[in-house]
Amino acid sequence: MPELQRLHAHHAPAVLAFELANRAYFAASVSDRGDAYFDHFADRFDALLAEQEAGVCAFHVLVAEDGPVLGRFNLLDLEDGTAVLGYRVAQHVAGRGVATATVRDLCRLAPDRYGLHTLRAAVAHQNPASRKVLTRAGFLPTGPAGPADLGGKHGTWYRRDLTLLQAPEREDDGHR
Known part of the structure; x- marks a missing residue:
């Protein structure tokens, strides 16, 4: 069973392999x-660890039992009980409920571990899979996200109040 782990220095080779193997897949959305x-x-990875150590962000990797990284799940700009959620999963596990289940897990642990009560996420219009993950994890659309929010693309901001009851598990989310 995959495990969500806080990012550590020893993850660097697996994260790089994950990013390289999925580069074209990610670039499509x-x-x-x-x-x-x-x-x-290496420099960028060290900078991420420094941001995490400073409490500005919290980075996580979803690691398969046999070691490879299956996904990245990041909480950015932690401030006043809120953070921005970013995530990506490997192409070979996409569409299987992995992202939805992991986002739900992160929503459950974020209040106690990081003192968060609200998560926000921006999703490009051309990324329907990510919109589906957010809605299945209990996020609601709140308004437009512009090119500055999404690397030049237009999309929608979503928000999840972590003080509310968790979104119910759905039979059709592909995770069982």
Whole structure:
């Protein structure tokens, strides 16, 4: 069973492998990270760990039993009990309920672990799978997200109040 883990230095090789293996897949729905991201991955990864240590962000990886990273689930800009959620899963597990289940898990642990009461997420219009994940995890649309929010794309902001009861499990979410 995959495990959601807080990002640590030892995850670097697996995260890089995950990003490289899924680069074209991700670029179909979100802005590509660009060659510089991969050329300077070690520096960028160290910067993420520093942000996490400072309490500005909380980064997580979903790790398969045999070690590879299946997804990344990030809480960005932690401030005043709110954070912005970002996530991506590997192409070979997409559409199987992995993202939905993990976002639900993160919603359950975020209040106690990080003192959060609200999560927000922006999703590009051309990413219907991500919109489905958010709605199945109890997020509600709140308004337009512009190109500055989504790397040049237009989309929608979603919000989840973490003090409310969890979204019910649904039979049709592909996770069972």
